[in-house]
Amino acid sequence: MPSMEQNGPRNTTQTRKQKPVLKLCNQPRCAADAISRREILKKQRESLPIASVKERLVQEVKNHDVLIIVGETGSGKTTQLPQFLFNAGFCPNGKVIGITQPRRVAAVTVAKRVAEECGVELGLKVGYSIRFDDKTSSSTRIKYMTDGLLLREALLDPYLSRYSVIIVDEAHERTVHTDVLLGLLKNVQRARLKSVIDHAVVNNKKASNGITKENEKGAECTNFLKQCQRKFPPLKLIIMSASLDARLFSEYFGGARAVHVEGRQHHVDIFYTLHAETDYVDAALITIFQIHLEEGPGDILVFLTGQEEIEGVERLVQEQLQKLPEESRKLLTAPIFSSLPSEQQMRVFMPAPAGHRKVILATNIAETSVTIPGVKYVIDPGFIKARSYDPVKGMESLIIIPTSKAQALQRSGRAGREGPGKCFRLYPESEFEKLEDSTKPEIKRCNLSNVILQLKALGVDDIIGFDFLEKPSRAAIQKSLEELFLLGALTDDCKLSDPVGHQMARLPLDPIYSKALILASQFNCLEEMLIAVSMLSVESIFYNPREKSEEAKTAKKCFASPDGDHLTLINVYRAAGELLQKRRMELGIEKNEKNIKGKNEKILRKWCRENFINSRSLRHACDIHSQIRGHVEQMGLPISSCGDDTLQFRRCLAASFFLNAALKQPEGTYRALASGQVVQIHPTSVLHQSKVECVIFDELVQTSQKYIRNTTRIDYLWLTELAPHYYAMQG
The missing domain is CATH 3.40.50.300 (P-loop containing nucleotide triphosphate hydrolases)
Structure with missing residues (x-):
């Protein structure tokens, strides 16, 4: 295999001037264009290997x-x-x-x-x-x-x-x-x-x-x-x-x-670095511009580990383009990751205008799930972000790990779809030989509570004896069964409880969220819990761009509740709702529903931008809210609001998330009561520096440290009052 130079010519500079992402062309089609398009599609279908x-x-x-x-x-x-x-x-x-x-x-x-x-x-x-x-x-x-x-x-x-x-x-x-x-x-x-x-x-x-x-x-x-x-x-x-x-x-x-x-696979030249790269993101950026300035026509596909990396590289590419001569700036960025709205995902499939090159910044979704035309060059840093669950600690780790050999081969194959291509692996060839042959099945590294609840609802009594393709560990199954029992979803003989277990199984949510909604109807705060669960079910609502960090923090304070993140999220949702309600009243004479919807979306996007809120996540939360509300109405749960009495809402959180409680320690850290883990409140939480005595949290994640995310303050005594079956047992 040919080898890349270790670093290669650095065609990058460090100017930090933001330029808007270039839009891909999408010409309007007339009737003749539509006919032409159908002919193109027909020929493309007939040329596929499977057609023969x-x-x-x-x-x-x-x-x-x-x-x-x-x-x-x-x-x-x-x-x-x-x-x-x-x-x-x-x-x-x-x-x-x-x-x-x-x-x-x-x-x-x-x-x-x-x-x-x-x-x-x-x-x-x-x-x-x-x-x-x-x-x-x-x-x-x-x-x-x-x-x-x-x-x-x-x-x-x-x-x-x-x-x-x-x-x-x-x-x-x-x-x-x-x-x-x-x-x-x-x-x-x-x-x-x-x-x-x-x-x-x-x-x-x-x-x-x-x-x-x-x-x-x-x-x-x-x-x-x-x-x-x-x-x-x-x-x-x-x-x-x-x-x-x-x-x-x-x-x-x-x-x-x-x-x-057979696939349609052309020859792909594989290039490796001579030595291991200390910063694969920087190495990817350098390689993008090496290809753009030195290689022939063809789009570039870059594999990165997640949304944050993709958005960071996208920004750096735009900044770098400003330092190049005008004739060398014909490079368009097109990101793709799972939470990106589908209309934006479509940009990766559109051809770049004549004379331009497209660089697609993708997660591992582009390995096999979607096929992107026009790619001739692949940049593979050799990493993937993976979740791993420890059933003993009850902790999920979100870590960046090396890809498997199978993944590396899938990635390089993307360069040879339409003609000969090149793949630049940003690691030495000796490292490739050390990779695992295939990825560890997710069932062996995740929390099984949701899956087991569904299997129980399907009538599977013997989970350990279920005919899995590869069995998960007995410890993981037992831990999940224990959690479901403590949440009231299972009876003493591990059957689905009636009505709570059956109600939880009907809701397309994590079991702890389902239990929170069921309890909220009893605490007269189901309206608030519906909003909180919907907002927790999407990607981060707030975004904090590095270049406007202080402005973003100031904007967040307008919504922040001293009681914690759950009520802060409710404040954001309601503020957006009030904005749209005000607009609907102003546009009351407008008869065209389509026009009203378009204007509302435009105003909401502007409001989100000004308040550093992720408009895509907020819209998704609204959709989830609508669907889940329909579910709870069908189940006959009374929907009421606690109004200004947020105490009831926080008590309901304690009754639902009692397995996710943490107590402040003398040195200022927190101890997760269920697992005994020493943790910190995540820096993005409104309670990060408040040092409240006791909190419940949404998730415990290990990244650089052990963090609890999405926290709300509670009274420690509520735990023994509202979850005596667990805390009395724990002593």
């Missing part, structure tokens, strides 16, 4: 109930296979082809692309469904969704009877929801097949009722699913992976058939 094996794949699906498809990046499997199956008649009697994705971004972007290819409006024949956002209808036949959403659908429809085919895409990513979903689908498929066999047996009178019942008792296939009273058509199950090793999935499904679909 269309008939074979359709036949394989007809012949096998379970099929493993290993499709290399760029094969077209995600967009084309569902269309092949739809056209081949796999949606009889209004049945649906469901395709799961690990990430929201992929579900949305792929659905939009497929709808465009089919020439239909999104939400009709082709749609998507993710948490708090649904673009489907009764006519939807190809449905993209997150794996977590399909798990929730199973709560209402245990046999997933609407689906004729379910495709689990990106299975190699091994998210916790994907792993659990595979176990669920294995049971659903067997149960549906058994319903067909049992009905045939009864109809043909080939067995007595007694024998049938004995078969049902001992049948492994029904496992946790109740006996079918109806006949369901067999379910076709397709597992798609970009990893070349399908053996694990094949063995899990009893030696299922595996087929390989």
